């Protein structure tokens with residue numbers, strides 16, 4: 001029997017009531033994540049990546065309407081769990097690292113108190129033990145003189161250090177699943193790579209499953225086991241990182257890949273393409289392929305329901321074209 005996935009999502013839908021009508025922000029997405037795996041969710045701004053992450057964590061704002069055929073963590077259905085049970089999982093068996101640490105660190109508490117909190121809440125440990133673990137974790141995330149940092153407040157740290165603290169906080173209880181939503185976008189480019197490397201090393205060391213939300217396909221190429229490409233609230237293509245990079249089959253994925261520098265293929269100074277056009281409004285009924293207005297391969301059938309093609313290896317894409325449209329060389 002195959003191992004139970006850490007996370008199984010089927011038919012996840014998120015609707016947002018707006019004055020003009022319902023915004024269908026996430027439109028029936030499926031994905032699965034196994035122990036120790038890294039799934040990168042990529043796509044343009046507004047494609048539904050963050051809402052999907054928040055839905056898994058049970059942190060969606062109340063006015064948003066979320067449904068799914070299945071939203072299971074280690075076999076436990078999360079929909080309908082009482083808030084107390086969800087709080088038992090969050091920060092303990094699943095944790096989230098946000099884009100902007102200042103929104104999740106509390107300015108009124110010391111780093112030490114905030115780090116110890118998760119452990120005191122979820123584990124039977126005393127304050128001294130929680131403090132020892134906090135120092136250990138700060139060391140792991142590369143913070144020197146960790147003891148002296150415990151009594152500092154978030155505003156006394158640089159952006160890079162704050163993000164390291166956020167990572168330490170998320171990992172205090174050694175979660176089985178960590179969701180990192182653009183964890184390095186708020187940082188200087190020079191520090192971004194360091195922090196990401198650190199996160200990936202810790203993830204491997206602790207054998208955690210990770211969902212990494214990112215715009216950066218360079219990052220995806222370095223860290224992903226699996227990739228889900230989102231466009232206008234749908235997963236338009238997913239598969240192993242290798243399949244996605246070597247055999248991109250949805251025209252949107254192909255367009256995205258044309259936009260990144262490829263070592264050996266992109267010449268220095270060469271202009272990288274971007275995909276012309278804009279994402280359609282998701283308010284009201286959305287029919288057919290949402291990418292068709294920007295797609296070179298669009299035809300009349302694209303306005304009708306779109307089939308999903310799937311290979312035996314689990315590579316799937318949502319397009320009328322069943323053949324593998326290879327990237328132009």
Ligand SMILES: Nc1ncnc2c1ncn2[C@@H]1O[C@H](COP(=O)(O)OP(=O)(O)OP(=O)(O)O)[C@@H](O)[C@H]1O
Nearest residue numbers: 016023025043044045046047048049050051052061
């Ligand atoms: N609380 C909210 N109220 C109204 N609309 C929202 C809310 N949260 C998200 N949206 C809308 O839902 C859609 C999906 O948003 P989401 O933040 O998931 O996108 P994203 O892919 O994560 O984008 P980004 O890469 O910019 O973070 C967007 O159109 C966004 O404007």
